[in-house]
Amino acid sequence: MAFKTAVITFPGSNCDRDMAVAIEAVTGNAPTRVWHGDADLPAGLDFIALPGGFSYGDYLRAGAMAAKSPIMRAVAAAAGRGVAVLGVCNGFQVLCESGLLPGVLMRNAGQRFLCRTVELTVVNTSSPFTSGFARGETLRVPIAHHDGNYFADAATLEALEAEDRIAFRYSEPVNGSQRDIAGVLSANGRVLGMMPHPERAMAQAAHPSLGGADGRRLFENVVESLVSA
Amino acid sequence: MKVRIHVRLKPGVLDPQGRAVHHALEGLGFEGVEDVRIGRLIEMDVAQGTSLSALTNMCEKLLANTVIEDFAIETLSEETA
Secondary structure (H helix, E strand, O other): OOOOEEEEEOOOEOOHHHHHHHHHHHHOOOOEEEEOOOOOOOOOOOEEEEOOEOHHHHOOOOOOOHHHOHHHHHHHHHHHOOOEEEEEOHHHHHHHHOOOOOOEEEOOOOOOOEEEEEEEEEOOOOOOOOOOOOOOOEEEEEEEEOOOEEEOOHHHHHHHHHOOOEEEEEOOOOOOOHHHEEEEEOOOOOEEEEOOOHHHOOOOOOOHHHOOOHHHHHHHHHHHHHHOO | OEEEEEEEEOOOOOOHHHHHHHHHHHHOOOOOOOOOOOOEEEEEEOOOOOOHHHHHHHHHHHHOOOOOEEEEEEEEOOOOO
C-alpha cells in the first residue's frame, strides 16, 4: 500500500518544496501539494506536513492567519482521525495558533533571527516521529527562526512533562524556550510541532560541519511506524 | 462605529522587545523609566450596534492569543472618533 502524504502551502511558505523533496526521498512517492485555500485534503492520507516559511508575512502573530485558513479545518479533522501531522518552524507556529498543539512561539529571547545548526536531545520515543530514537540521544538539526521561543503556562508545561509530550529539547538554551522545548506532541502523539528543520538534514555532507542526516531519521521513523502499524 | 482593541502581553510574560526599547530609552539619557511593555492597537470600523460578545469573540478567535495576551475593547462614540 502506497504511503500517502501531503504538503500544505500557505502564502509565504518557503520550505514547502524542501519538505516535499524530503518526503519523496524517504517514501518514494511525491506528496500531493495542497494550497491553503483548498477546503479538502486528498482522501486516505497517512501523513500531512506543514512547512516552514513566513505565512501571511507573520501578520498579527506568526502562524495566526494561516491557522484560520480553510485547509486547516481539514487538517484538524484529519488529525482528529489520527492522521500524522508534522509542523516545522512556521508549521509549528500554525499548529499552536490553530489549537492543535498547546502553547505559543514568541519572539526569540535574544531578539535575533537565529540561523545555525543546533543539538537536540530526544525526549519522547513513543510517537510515530520519534520511535526510532533512543531517549537522551542527541541529533544535529538546523534552525532558522525569529519566533521560536516556546511559551506555555506552568500547568501546561507540567502536563506536557507528565504525559511525555516533549519530543525534543535544545541541549543548551537557544531562544529562550521554556524548559528548552524544541518540539511538542499532541496528546495522542500523532501531531508534532518543532522549530528545527529535519527536512534540511537529509544527507551526510562531505564534511560534518556542512550538515548531516539526522533529520532524515525522523521521516524514516514515520514511515516505519505507520506502514508497519 | 469605531472600536479600538488593545492587545497586551499578560503580566509575567517576558517582553524582550519592551526590554530592548527600555534599554534604548536609557541609552538616550531618559531617566526614571521603570518598565516598558509593547502591545498592539487594532482600530476597526464595525457596523453600528455590533455586540460586545461579537467583538470579544473576534479577539478570542483571532486578534489576541489568550495564552500570552490580554485584550481590552474600547468602543468610541462618533464624536471622539
